[in-house]
Amino acid sequence: MPADRNDEIHKSLREHLAWWGLRHIESDAAYFSWQREVFTAEDLAALHRSIEAKRAATGGSSADIAFYDLTAQSRFIPALYSQRYEYYLEVGLRIAAQLEGAQTVLDAGCGIGLLTTFYAQRCPGATMVGIDRSPASIALARQRAQELGLSNVRFECLDMDQHELSGRYDLIVATHALLQAEQDPGLPSCGWQDFNRDLDARAQSDFEQRTRVGLRLDRLRHVLAENGRMILFEKTRQLARRVPFQRALAARGLALLLPPEPIRYRSIEEVTDDGPLYVTGLGSSSNVLPWDEWPEPDGAPPLHVEQLQSVRVAQDQPLYENHEASAQQAWRDLPAKQVVAQVTRKETDGRQLHVEWGWAGEFAYLYCANTFDQRQLVVVDQARSAMLETYYQEILGEPSMSKQGMVR
Numbered sequence: 370m371p372a373d374r375n376d377e378i379h380k381s382l383r384e385h386l387a388w389w390g391l392r393h394i395e396s397d398a399a400y401f402s403w404q405r406e407v408f409t410a411e412d413l414a415a416l417h418r419s420i421e422a423k424r425a426a427t428g429g430s431s432a433d434i435a436f437y438d439l440t441a442q443s444r445f446i447p448a449l450y451s452q453r454y455e456y457y458l459e460v461g462l463r464i465a466a467q468l469e470g471a472q473t474v475l476d477a478g479c480g481i482g483l484l485t486t487f488y489a490q491r492c493p494g495a496t497m498v499g500i501d502r503s504p505a506s507i508a509l510a511r512q513r514a515q516e517l518g519l520s521n522v523r524f525e526c527l528d529m530d531q532h533e534l535s536g537r538y539d540l541i542v543a544t545h546a547l548l549q550a551e552q553d554p555g556l557p558s559c560g561w562q563d564f565n566r567d568l569d570a571r572a573q574s575d576f577e578q579r580t581r582v583g584l585r586l587d588r589l590r591h592v593l594a595e596n597g598r599m600i601l602f603e604k605t606r607q608l609a610r611r612v613p614f615q616r617a618l619a620a621r622g623l624a625l626l627l628p629p630e631p632i633r634y635r636s637i638e639e640v641t642d643d644g645p646l647y648v649t650g651l652g653s654s655s656n657v658l659p660w661d662e663w664p665e666p667d668g669a670p671p672l673h674v675e676q677l678q679s680v681r682v683a684q685d686q687p688l689y690e691n692h693e694a695s696a697q698q699a700w701r702d703l704p705a706k707q708v709v710a711q712v713t714r715k716e717t718d719g720r721q722l723h724v725e726w727g728w729a730g731e732f733a734y735l736y737c738a739n740t741f742d743q744r745q746l747v748v749v750d751q752a753r754s755a756m757l758e759t760y761y762q763e764i765l766g767e768p769s770m771s772k773q774g775m776v777r
């Protein structure tokens with residue numbers, strides 16, 4: 370997309386976010402000070418309780434609806450939703466750029482309509498429909514659309530899990546709405562040694578049912594016009610979630626029209642990486658791209674063992690450390706590898722975990738891998754090899770190779 374077009378969309382998006390009362394805050398200190406001005410202690414306690422209830426709920430939707438109802442109060446919007454300021458900029462920009470030519474647009478799981486109203490403003494000739502199962506979110510969306518004088522958008526309170534959708538749309542948008550079951554780890558790889566996933570219809574169907582993404586996609590697909598497009602952005606950074614999500618799309622005839630675009634944005638000071646935004650469609654088989662089931666290039670430094678001798682680090686630091694998918698290749702390429710100890714076992718959550726430590730010439734290494742795509746390679750000099758033995762025991766003492774349990 371031309372840079373000046375991007376700039377123009379961003380400018381109007383910033384104005385739109387400001388109209389909603391959102392601010393671009395970049396420091397935690399400034400953000401928390403604003404929160405203290407806006408929220409009472411009771412407000413914060415209620416929000417925390419609601420977040421916990423939403424996290425703890427397995428399968429049910431009532432805690433989820435209660436959470437979005439609570440956060441849709443007008444007085445909460447500026448401070449709460451400003452945390453997602455950059456998310457709105459990144460997602461809003463990409464979707465706004467795809468709106469051209471669309472006559473009927475559905476925003477599925479539109480929340481308070483913050484982005485839906487932006488799309489409606491940009492495309493006065495198109496009809497927009499936003500649906501969401503949170504009544505308070507829909508009430509606020511309707512009120513704000515009216516205040517903005519928008520006559521080309523309407524909002525409906527509807528739960529996609531409970532009801533069929535009606536209408537015909539040539540563009541359907543769903544952002545952070547279909548695969549929010551964040552605790553679901555996804556589909557494990559065939560083994561700790563690779564990232565492949567078998568085409569296992571049963572495991573795929575279990576994933577689609579557990580997360581409800583199958584039913585939601587079926588219902589959206591049902592109202593997608595012939596040659597229609599669907600733009601999706603969900604939390605699929607981990608390959609274990611991305612692969613079954615992509616397979617669910619492909620199984621419904623949705624083909625990739627543009628290269629998936631990984632989106633990273635900051636939530637105040639924290640960088641969030643949710644995985645790719647997909648532009649898919651029901652078009653002909655020409656001009657479509659293949660689905661890729663491999664890890665993205667991760668940018669971790671390559672390992673050159675022959676250069677480690679000259680690396681200078683603090684006493685408690687490793688000479689080399691890689692926590693990304695590319696650690697697998699670096700481990701495979703370790704020269705003169707001699708394993709001292711290794712364990713491969715099944716964890717209580719079903720994942721297979723492999724941990725080993727050993728020598729690569731004069732250097733000691735520790736390698737961990739599991740079937741949910743986590744990889745970790747640490748290399749130290751001889752003097753620090755006891756440190757790796759300790760890490761090795763610690764990891765085996767952990768119930769699973771969680772991020773926290775990894776060597777950092």
Ligand SMILES: C[S@@+](CC[C@H](N)C(=O)[O-])C[C@H]1O[C@@H](n2cnc3c(N)ncnc32)[C@H](O)[C@@H]1O
Pocket residue numbers: 433434437477478479480481484500501502503506527528529530531543544545546
């Ligand atoms: C994280 S918010 C995202 C809102 C908006 N799409 C955005 O990008 O800012 C997720 C929204 O999806 C809605 N949602 C989740 N499951 C739904 C379902 N089965 N039917 C309708 N709405 C749903 C929730 O109520 C919530 O408002």
